[in-house]
Amino acid sequence: MDGLNFHYEEVVDSTNTFLKSLIQEGREGVVVVAETQTQGRGRKGRLWFSPPFLNLTFSFSVKIEKSVASHLPFVSAMALSTAVAALYPSLQSRIKIKWPNDVYVDDKKLSGTLVESSEMAGGFVQAIVGVGINVNQSIESMDPEIRDKATSLKEVVGQELDRTELLEDYLAQFNRVFNLLKGEGGVEKLLEFVSAHSYLDGKKVRVQLSKDEVVEGVVTGINHNGALLVESSKGSVEIFWGDIEILV
Secondary structure (H helix, E strand, O other), rough: OOOOEEEEEEEEEHHHHHHHHHOOOOOOOOOEEEEEEOOOOOOHOOOOOOOOOOEEEEEEEEEEEHHHHHHHHHHHHHHHHHHHHHOOOHHHHHHEOOOOOEEOOOOEEEEEEHHHHHHHHHHHEEEEEEEEOOOOOOOOOHOOOOOEEEEHHHHHHHHOOOOHHHHHHHHHHHHHHHHHHHHOOOHHHHHHHHHHOOOHHHOOOEOOOOOOOOEEEEEEOOOOOEEEEEEEEEEEEEEOOOOOEOOO
């Protein structure tokens, strides 16, 4: 990820989609940063709206072995967690990772990541990592439907942050954790961090696996494959993908 170039736009459909078009034109090593996304989205196609000049919405791409590509959301979450904790050490114990890709502070969502991958030759994938971070937005300006579920760094620390500094810190941490992942024992070290900061541990959840398949139970941890473990009435279930609703 060395030698990144920044491409700034005030308005795009989505930073992931815009970056895909740049890659198709042969441009590599680009970080697309936008103030407004008209079709910003999160996991499962959910819309992600962010008012301009307050938060961070950006995308970049990495090439990685297919065997570990599924861990990229964890890499992003660990990168942001460590970047924020370095800036504000008092937040370290309050930052949690909600499997598989959200960062929470004090039970409220601070950030989300959407990873979209395409296969390449030689067992590699090209992954586009799209990140949204609530930085300087006030609770009052958030959509009423999410005010009790979301937060921003400004709300948490009581002052505005330099968004450029935070972006640079996040990318530096992502590069560090990405290299960790690729090294010997990297997956284990990454999952150890995510497990230690798990937001869902001990919570009763309902996981919608498909239209007709639902698992209900208590989260007991994350296994060596990065799957969420849920103790249900039928025993322990490994969750690799699903829509999670917290019940208790």
